[in-house]
Each structure stands twice: as structure tokens, then as C-alpha cells.
Amino acid sequence: xxxxxxxxxxxxxxxxxxxxxxxxxxxxxxxxxxxxxxxxxxxxxxxxxxxxxxxxxxxxxxxxxxxxxxxxxxxxxxxxxxxxxxxxxxxxxxxxxxxxxxxxxxxxxxxxxxxxxxxxxxxxxxxxxxxxxxxxxxxxxxxxxxxxxxxxxxxxxxxxxxxxxxxxxxxxxxxxxxxxxxxxxxxxxxxxxxxxxxxxxxxxxxxxxxxxxxxxxxxxxxxxxxxxxxxxx
Amino acid sequence: xxxxxxxxxxxxxxxxxxxxxxxxxxxxxxxxxxxxxxxxxxxxxxxxxxxxxxxxxxxxxxxxxxxxxxxxxxxxxxxxxxxxxxxxxxxxxxxxxxxxxxxxxxxxxxxxxxxxxxxxxxxxxxxxxxxxxxxxxxxxxxxxxxxxxxxxxxxxxxxxxxxxxxxxxxxxxxxxxxxxxxxxxxxxxxxxxxxxxxxxxxxxxxxxxxxxxxxxxxxxxxxxxxxxxxxxx
Ligand SMILES: [Mg+2]
Ligand SMILES: [Mg+2]
Ligand SMILES: [Mg+2]
Numbered sequence: 001x002x003x004x005x006x007x008x009x010x011x012x013x014x015x016x017x018x019x020x021x022x023x024x025x026x027x028x029x030x031x032x033x034x035x036x037x038x039x040x041x042x043x044x045x046x047x048x049x050x051x052x053x054x055x056x057x058x059x060x061x062x063x064x065x066x067x068x069x070x071x072x073x074x075x076x077x078x079x080x081x082x083x084x085x086x087x088x089x090x091x092x093x094x095x096x097x098x099x100x101x102x103x104x105x106x107x108x109x110x111x112x113x114x115x116x117x118x119x120x121x122x123x124x125x126x127x128x129x130x131x132x133x134x135x136x137x138x139x140x141x142x143x144x145x146x147x148x149x150x151x152x153x154x155x156x157x158x159x160x161x162x163x164x165x166x167x168x169x170x171x172x173x174x175x176x177x178x179x180x181x182x183x184x185x186x187x188x189x190x191x192x193x194x195x196x197x198x199x200x201x202x203x204x205x206x207x208x209x210x211x212x213x214x215x216x217x218x219x220x221x222x223x224x225x226x227x228x229x230x231x232x233x
Numbered sequence: 234x235x236x237x238x239x240x241x242x243x244x245x246x247x248x249x250x251x252x253x254x255x256x257x258x259x260x261x262x263x264x265x266x267x268x269x270x271x272x273x274x275x276x277x278x279x280x281x282x283x284x285x286x287x288x289x290x291x292x293x294x295x296x297x298x299x300x301x302x303x304x305x306x307x308x309x310x311x312x313x314x315x316x317x318x319x320x321x322x323x324x325x326x327x328x329x330x331x332x333x334x335x336x337x338x339x340x341x342x343x344x345x346x347x348x349x350x351x352x353x354x355x356x357x358x359x360x361x362x363x364x365x366x367x368x369x370x371x372x373x374x375x376x377x378x379x380x381x382x383x384x385x386x387x388x389x390x391x392x393x394x395x396x397x398x399x400x401x402x403x404x405x406x407x408x409x410x411x412x413x414x415x416x417x418x419x420x421x422x423x424x425x426x427x428x429x430x431x432x433x434x435x436x437x438x439x440x441x442x443x444x445x446x447x448x449x450x451x452x453x454x455x456x457x458x459x460x461x462x463x464x465x466x
Contacts, residue, residue: 004374025287043357051360052285054258056423069421073401089368108337124276125355127284129362133422135322188302189366213250 010225020107020140021085023196024151026053028079028111028132029184032175032200037205048176048184051128053111053198057137066112066136074208077111077201078159078167078216080152082178083141084197086232090191093183102182104193106144106216108228110159114135115207134187141216142227149220153177153197159172159216160210169202175202250293251338253316254306256429259286260418261312261344261365265433266406274437281409284361286344286431289371295429299369299465305443310434311342311392311400311449313385314373315411317430320424326416335415337426339377340384341451341461342433343392345370352370380412384454385432386410389446392449393415394441400449402435409433 029050031037037044059066068074085104090159092098111132116133149155152171159167176184185191208214218228236401244260264270270277292299301307318337325331344365351364382388385404392400409417414432441447444466450463 016451022257025289027362049359051367052287054260054422056258056425079378109380122358126282127359127362128360129260129284130282130421133285135421135423188363188366188368189287192289223359 008047016019017143018187019194020143020177021058021060022056023194024056025153025189025191026055026138026196026198027189027191028053028198029176029181029200032170033173035173035176035203035204036201036205039205044175045217048181050185051132053138054133057133057135059136060141061140061142061230062134064139064232066139067134068210069114069134071125072114073116075113075115075205076159076161076166076208076214077113077205078197079109080110080155080157080171080199080218081107081109082152082197082199083107083143084191084195086133087190088182088186091183091186096179098192099179099182102148105146106149107196108141108144108157108199108216109138110216110230110232111201112139135189137233139228139230144227146227148227149154149223157202157216159204159214161206161212161214163213163215166206167204171199173202174200212220240296241446243361247381250376251454252427253376253429254288254293256288256291256427257425259291259371259423259431261431261462262409262414262433265408266288266402267408268406268436269434269438272438277408282412283418284365286364286371286373288438290366290368290374292369294375294463297369297372297465299372300367301443302347302367305347306349306356307459308346308348308438309392309394309441309447310346310438311390311405312342312410312431312434313388313390313451314342315341315432316340316376317386317424317428321415321419324416325420326413329412332412332415336379338379339382340451341374341377341390341463342431342432343447343463343465345372345451350415372432372463372465373415374378374393376422376461377460381458389452391452392433392437392447394447396405396446396448399431399439400435400437404432406435406453407433
């Protein structure tokens with residue numbers, strides 16, 4: 001069992017957090033950082049591909065622990081999350097300005113993954129929804145005001161386990177940038193206000209076991225963003 | 234383009250239908266009828282496996298058409314849908330009475346599937362969420378009062394294309410019955426009131442092309458259930 005604690009410095013915006021839990025859908029991009037693709041021996045996609053996590057998997061700050069299901073090899077994947085403010089459909093993936101306009105706010109998130117269950121699903125050609133969708137498999141930070149992140153393609157994401165840095169990379173390494181991501185998803189499924197998009201994880205994913213402490217956050221120009229902090233014991 | 238028309242005999246319950254569109258999640262069972270498994274050359278699962286459809290894919294009566302994405306081999310799968318009335322977690326799959334108690338109402342549904350996209354995903358070990366999740370890929374009937382279906386394991390589902398019967402089987406052929414389904418899903422993800430469960434499709438799935446007319450419905454003891462009718466042109 002790991003205990004999930006709220007960030008130290010910021011209060012939860014209850015209203016916004018409540019609406020997070022009611023997100024119509026959570027759509028996650030896979031394989032969006034080259035070094036992460038290599039570490040899992042995966043193929044680099046020509047197009048962004050994506051999957052869903054159920055909103056029942058969202059774990060708001062302070063509502064832990066993250067529960068490891070029996071027999072599961074539990075991996076962390078730190079990811080920048082977008083919270084949409086507009087309804088978009090067949091969105092033009094080249095329109096940078098419209099993409100930023102469609103974003104209401106951000107959050108930091110950890111896309112917890114039952115890696116052994118996922119490997120089995122891949123081998124058998126089965127859906128990923130179980131390995132990604134267990135209760136508590138989506139710890140999120142407090143909601144981050146849009147103004148706090150002037151350029152979502154130029155922030156540093158990090159995650160430590162027992163204070164050892166495991167993930168630490170800039171979002172400038174995304175293979176598919178946010179406008180392209182929103183374009184591709186919205187050509188399949190309409191995105192609505194409140195929907196959450198996870199933008200993929202950089203290299204360094206790995207296992208956690210009960211007792212481990214995960215901390216994750218965002219740095220902008222070397223400076224810590226307090227409301228993005230996640231701590232999981 | 235296919236036009237989706239509301240059932241003839243019953244008015245839509247606007248409130249309930251609105252809440253359908255806001256379903257927290259739609260969870261779908263795969264391979265739950267033996268003859269359907271055989272027709273797609275699939276392996277019979279030891280446990281029910283499941284995947285998500287986004288609520289944005291729901292197509293209420295009268296809000297058609299079903300849109301076929303370019304290049305997609307579009308298949309129908311008629312399925313009984315459960316609409317939950319209770320929050321359940323770690324549910325006992327042997328408790329028949331509690332399972333029925335957890336159901337608020339029913340609907341008939343068509344789990345539209347981009348079969349060629351799904352086959353590609355299976356081959357590559359990629360998620361199913363795209364092939365199952367396009368807008369309009371979940372036509373539903375009007376909401377069916379629970380009292381209209383005394384035994385959900387003893388009704389006939391049918392689907393015709395251009396008035397030719399393609400699917401017609403009893404729900405008694407389900408490999409995993411409803412209590413077991415609710416048990417297995419809720420051991421992974423908490424099910425909340427309003428969540429929708431699709432219980433799998435009998436044999437006879439196949440392609441539809443623009444201009445085809447699909448009709449689907451439920452018969453109980455040979456008698457048509459008016460509120461379950463779906464018509465898609
Ligand atoms: Mg991920
Ligand atoms: Mg959902
Ligand atoms: Mg199906």
C-alpha cells in the first residue's frame with residue numbers, strides 16, 4: 001500500500017477537483033517520447049495512438065493510497081495532463097493557437113500501469129483497459145492554472161522513488177505535440193469540456209512496491225511549480 | 234451515412250436519456266457468446282475480459298446518423314445494456330439477487346466496431362479504444378424499465394440488416410452471466426450509478442455499408458418489447 005498525500009503548499013480547489021472526478025473521459029497518448037519507446041522495446045508509432053482510463057481510476061490529492069492489485073507489477077508513468085475547456089471535433093492539428101485556446105487548465109498525473117497485465121494483453125491482442133483502469137491508477141496533482149504554464153512544450157517533468165530521480169525530462173521531447181494530439185483524438189472522438197488528456201511519459205518508468213514513496217512535480221526554468229506536486233507514500 | 238431513428242412506439246425519457254449521455258463510463262464485455270467467438274476465430278476467455286467505450290460515442294434515438302469513418306469496415310454487434318443504479322466495488326459474482334438489485338434499468342445497444350482497425354490493433358498489441366470509440370459508435374434504444382425484463386438471461390436479441398435476420402439469439406447463451414460480469418469488472422474498477430455495461434454479442438456480426446437499414450430489438454416469450462426497438466437507415 002502506498003499513501004497518497006496532497007501537495008504541501010497549495011490547497012485543493014474542491015470544485016475543480018470534483019469536476020475532475022466527473023471527467024467525461026480520460027484519453028491517454030501512448031509512446032510519445034522516443035527514449036520511453038526504446039526502454040519498453042516498442043515500435044515508434046507513425047500516428048499518435050491512444051487509450052482510455054475510466055474516471056473511476058482518478059485519485060485526487062489526499063485521497064490515497066494507491067492500491068496495488070494482487071500479483072500486479074505496478075509501474076509509474078509521470079505525465080502532463082490537459083483539462084479541456086472547449087468542445088472540439090475534427091480539430092486542425094496544425095493550429096497551435098486554437099489548441100492552446102481549447103485548454104482550460106493543467107494537472108500533473110501518474111499513469112499507473114499493471115505492466116505484467118499489459119504485456120499479457122499485448123501478446124494476446126486484448127484491450128488495455130484493465131491494465132490501465134484499476135481504481136486509484138490515476139493519481140493527479142491539484143489543478144494548475146493555465147497561466148502558470150506559459151508553454152506546455154517547455155516544462156520539466158520529474159518523478160522520484162524514495163528520493164532517487166527516476167524520470168526527469170522536458171516536454172519538448174514529445175514526439176507528437178499537443179495540437180497534433182488534440183487533432184488526432186478529436187477526429188475519432190469528440191472532446192468535451194472537462195475531458196482530460198494525458199500526453200505521454202518520458203523515459204525512466206519502473207516498478208514501485210508497497211512502502212515506496214513517489215514524488216512527482218513540474219519545474220519551469222528550474223523553478224518548482226508548487227501546485228503540481230504529488231507525493232505518494 | 235446511416236440515419237438512426239427513434240423507436241416507433243415509445244417516447245424518449247429525456248431526463249434518463251440525458252443521464253445516459255453523461256454515463257461515467259461504458260464497460261463492454263468481449264467474447265461472451267460461444268458461437269460469436271468461433272465466427273471471429275477468437276480464443277474462448279477463461280475470465281470475462283472487458284474494454285471501455287467513451288460516452289461521447291453514445292447515439293441516442295433520433296440523433297443519427299451512424300457515421301462510418303473513411304476506410305473503415307463497420308460491423309454491428311447487438312447487445313443487452315445494463316444501466317446501474319448502485320455503486321459497486323469488489324462485488325460477489327455469485328450473488329444473483331444483489332446483481333439484479335444493482336441494475337436500475339436496461340437498454341438495447343449496438344456496439345459498432347471498426348473491424349479492420351480492431352484486427353490491426355490485435356495484431357500489433359495496441360489498445361482497442363479507437364476501433365470501438367468513434368462518435369456515433371454506440372446506438373442505444375430508449376431506456377427500458379427494469380420491470381419490463383423480468384429475467385435478463387432469458388430474452389431474445391435480434392438485429393436485421395435490410396430486413397434480413399443477421400443476429401437472433403437468447404441471452405441464456407451468455408458464457409458469463411450478469412452477476413459474474415459485475416463481479417469481475419468491479420474487482421478492477423468501481424461501478425457507479427449511471428454507468429453502462431454491455432453484456433456481449435451473439436453470433437451473426439457482420440458489415441454494414443451506407444444505405445443499409447439496421448433494425449434491432451428484444452423479444453420476450455416471442456413478444457416484441459416496443460421500447461427496445463432501434464432503427465438505423
Ligand atoms: Mg502513459
Ligand atoms: Mg469514460
Ligand atoms: Mg461487443
